[in-house]
Amino acid sequence: MTAVEHKFTGRGSLTEGFGLSTEPLPLKPYYSREFFELEQKMIFRRAWLYVCRAEELPEPGSFVVKTIHGTGVEALITHTKAGRIQAYYNSCPHRGSIVVKESAGKASRFSCPYHRWTFENTGELLGVPDEENFFQSMDKKNCGLAKIATEVWEGWVFINLSPEPEVGLKEYLGPAKDYLSGILYRGAHNPVVYTAVLDSNWKTASDAFIESYHIPHIHKKTIGTTFASRLNPYSRLIGARPLGIHRTISLFGNPEYAIDPDARVEALGSMGQEGKSVIAADVSEDAVRFRAHPAINPDRSEHWSMDINQIFPHLHIDTGPGSFWTHQFWPIDEKTCFYEVRFYIEEARTIQERFLQELFICRVGEVVLEDLSNLQFTQRGIENSGTGVMHLQDSEVAIRHALTQVLKWTRAQTVKEALA
Amino acid sequence: MVKSQADDTLGEVIVLPEGFEDLLEFVPGWIGETAQERWDLRAAKSMDEIRYFYDRILARSNDILAYLEGCELSELKGPCLRLFQLQLALAQAAMSVELHKQPRAINSPWPHQVQIRLGPAPVY
Numbered sequence A: 001m002t003a004v005e006h007k008f009t010g011r012g013s014l015t016e017g018f019g020l021s022t023e024p025l026p027l028k029p030y031y032s033r034e035f036f037e038l039e040q041k042m043i044f045r046r047a048w049l050y051v052c053r054a055e056e057l058p059e060p061g062s063f064v065v066k067t068i069h070g071t072g073v074e075a076l077i078t079h080t081k082a083g084r085i086q087a088y089y090n091s092c093p094h095r096g097s098i099v100v101k102e103s104a105g106k107a108s109r110f111s112c113p114y115h116r117w118t119f120e121n122t123g124e125l126l127g128v129p130d131e132e133n134f135f136q137s138m139d140k141k142n143c144g145l146a147k148i149a150t151e152v153w154e155g156w157v158f159i160n161l162s163p164e165p166e167v168g169l170k171e172y173l174g175p176a177k178d179y180l181s182g183i184l185y186r187g188a189h190n191p192v193v194y195t196a197v198l199d200s201n202w203k204t205a206s207d208a209f210i211e212s213y214h215i216p217h218i219h220k221k222t223i224g225t226t227f228a229s230r231l232n233p234y235s236r237l238i239g240a241r242p243l244g245i246h247r248t249i250s251l252f253g254n255p256e257y258a259i260d261p262d263a264r265v266e267a268l269g270s271m272g273q274e275g276k277s278v279i280a281a282d283v284s285e286d287a288v289r290f291r292a293h294p295a296i297n298p299d300r301s302e303h304w305s306m307d308i309n310q311i312f313p314h315l316h317i318d319t320g321p322g323s324f325w326t327h328q329f330w331p332i333d334e335k336t337c338f339y340e341v342r343f344y345i346e347e348a349r350t351i352q353e354r355f356l357q358e359l360f361i362c363r364v365g366e367v368v369l370e371d372l373s374n375l376q377f378t379q380r381g382i383e384n385s386g387t388g389v390m391h392l393q394d395s396e397v398a399i400r401h402a403l404t405q406v407l408k409w410t411r412a413q414t415v416k417e418a419l420a
Numbered sequence B: 001m002v003k004s005q006a007d008d009t010l011g012e013v014i015v016l017p018e019g020f021e022d023l024l025e026f027v028p029g030w031i032g033e034t035a036q037e038r039w040d041l042r043a044a045k046s047m048d049e050i051r052y053f054y055d056r057i058l059a060r061s062n063d064i065l066a067y068l069e070g071c072e073l074s075e076l077k078g079p080c081l082r083l084f085q086l087q088l089a090l091a092q093a094a095m096s097v098e099l100h101k102q103p104r105a106i107n108s109p110w111p112h113q114v115q116i117r118l119g120p121a122p123v124y
């Protein structure tokens, strides 16, 4: 038996490597109203929250409006002439109206639709109709759009809803920042976007995308044979490591995977790349550079399929052989969440490429649908658990680590303490 | 005017480019303007309908791609666009025929919450 085979047949020690206990964990955080409110206050009002890629704001004047589900906040994010990306509350300092109704666009100034107060995209109040009829006590300088703390790291735009964040984004990202630094985010300007409102707690949903134990059953017909094999029938992880409050795991890929000869449309996508999907087998210079990054297939395993980098609390940055994609899980209430997945792909140049992309997005759509369809059953069961606990195996280490961080943040008095 | 992208000449509507008249029966039943529409169309059909479409389009796939090869991807319209939309719908049909062996993903509800908000560019 080779070392690799042994790894897949004996019980792994990833959980010990994380320094985590192996005890059962509580289910209450997945359905309790009280816990949801605690999370909102202690996590979503204190942590840095990823909102979008900088490519969504490509030039000065670009803006987007993002709903920060669960918090009641709508963020207007602008790209100013000075090159700064900054978020504001999309609410007029006059009497509170929404200022921008569009979800994205280009404008260097905004005019409130109610009484036409006008703002620079730097937030400053420029004009007030019938200004003379206001009172001396109103100082225009204090009547700009209210700012939301915003920081950008390598194209990832984060906001923080606390009036004065205790730590900056770099300190918050900690080891994840060094680990992921310098990845070439291919196709970052060209996402394919799927969304859904789910009947599940945000953690129930997020957990479903950070373990591979379910793949052979839930995805039996779609990706079962790409992520499992006789060597590793239960799709055990090939690696996992903590990155401070964040974490990364690497999934198994079946190197012997071959397209079923009856799958003739899928074969159109393989273009002579030994049965691998055309997107996976990209051999362009950029794809090679992307794969050369030490965080992509970090163990340089021949059994690798993809990595999941989980940024606390609600972002996953996934990397495959030639591309990256993100998942976001926004809590709405204790048993509902908003889900968004973005697959970033290079823009098609030819008819043939565009067709292959359609094939790719059809397939990932089916896989996502399989995951999401299963969630309602998980959530229903969690809510009427007789034991109140869950038993996690070694390949579910990311769930254990994620919940441990959530519990820590809900107890920690300061962010420094939560990060420790 | 073999590769005409005009919608009609002399008042006569050209639905698909010349040479693809055998695929007329799939218009408009399999024509979706977006990836989401194509997903919805396929998901609402029976396995017999899906397989019939799959077999017929797959058999003409090489011809379709060869015919459209000379076209500018960002400028498809009219008969050429419809022809391409049939080819794109083949990707949907393949999900049922090649993966699930049934119209929709196993154990998935219909209708469901998952929506493609933005498909690949150019959006066809």
Ligand code: FES
Binding pocket: A092, A093, A094, A095, A096, A097, A112, A113, A114, A115, A116, A117
């Ligand atoms: S509420 Fe905006 S101008 Fe009055």
Ligand SMILES: [Fe+2]
Binding pocket: A208, A209, A214, A215, A218, A219, A367, A371
């Ligand atoms: Fe899954």
